[in-house]
Amino acid sequence: MSRQKGMSLVELVTCLVVIAVIGVLSVPYLKNTLRREYLNAEVRKIYSVLHLAKREAAKRNRPVVVQFEPDNFVAFEDGGVNGQGRGDWTRQPGETIVGENHVESGMRLTTNFANNRVRFKGSTWGSGGTICVWNKDQVYARVILSPIGRIRIAK
Template sequence: MNKPPLSLIIGRLQWRTPPLSQSSSRGFTLIEVLVTLAVMAVLATIGIPSMAALMDSIRLRSASNVFFSHLHLARSEAIKRNSRVVLCKSADGVSCVSDGGWEQGWIVFHDANTNAALDSGETVIHRAAPLAASLRFTGNTNVARYVSFAPTGATQLVGGAFQAGTFTVCRQSASSGDAYQIILNAVGRPRVQKIEVSSCV
């Protein structure tokens, strides 16, 4: 049986293999690029508000959990030291303030002279940084300025009356939204609950 010449085999291979200039690579048309950009813009406008809402929810929960843990810290320190320990609002981490909300930060300290103010020689146990600028954190009348734990772990005002109250942390807004409350009972035990507020200013 005669074999075909080598030149004929090579010619057939060249005929079956398309030249590089006829490859299927091509670019995008202007319309395809514009449609892609429009779809991406729509997805971004849907996704960004959802992400912002998620971040706000995380900040709210984190703030309430941090404050909750610091109430427990102050209570346990009062029992351990057999002496009064106070948690108060503080904008600078070195003194208690009466104005503004709890969002400006707070300190936990050993209140040796039981006056609910950080005085010279009293030990600062913990300092908390300010919350995110978008958050508001308030306490009602009895806990608007400080929380004072007696050696028994119960909460007491400077005058000796029992101290109980509710803290509310929310995202600043004129419309309704989620919030967290830290509720402190007269024996010094806090609990956290999620609520909805009509506004947060």
């Protein structure tokens, strides 16, 4: 008598049940991982725009302001009213946009900067502060700007 090769129906169903249980148990973990990665991506975008603004201020020898709103942020060369060269911390028509980005849906930004703005003047000295990015679960990550110009990410 020859041996039959293959799997029985019971073995096949058992394997499928084990795979289904593992899949169901891993969904919450994957969901949290995705939310955390979206949060980290937003923080890295802010970090990059702050570094870009700092470099552009030094390169152009003019102030560059990064303005934060709850759902977006923009960096622009601050030429002052009618381009007079004195920075007024506000975006005027015709001022060069250095970088901008929108925050993903369900996330929001908060800062402890005056008027939610920070300005780089081409030197390393400036104002320090913190930008917090919050997700739907009220979990946040921070970008910290020290008064001497160091920018870092903190969880």
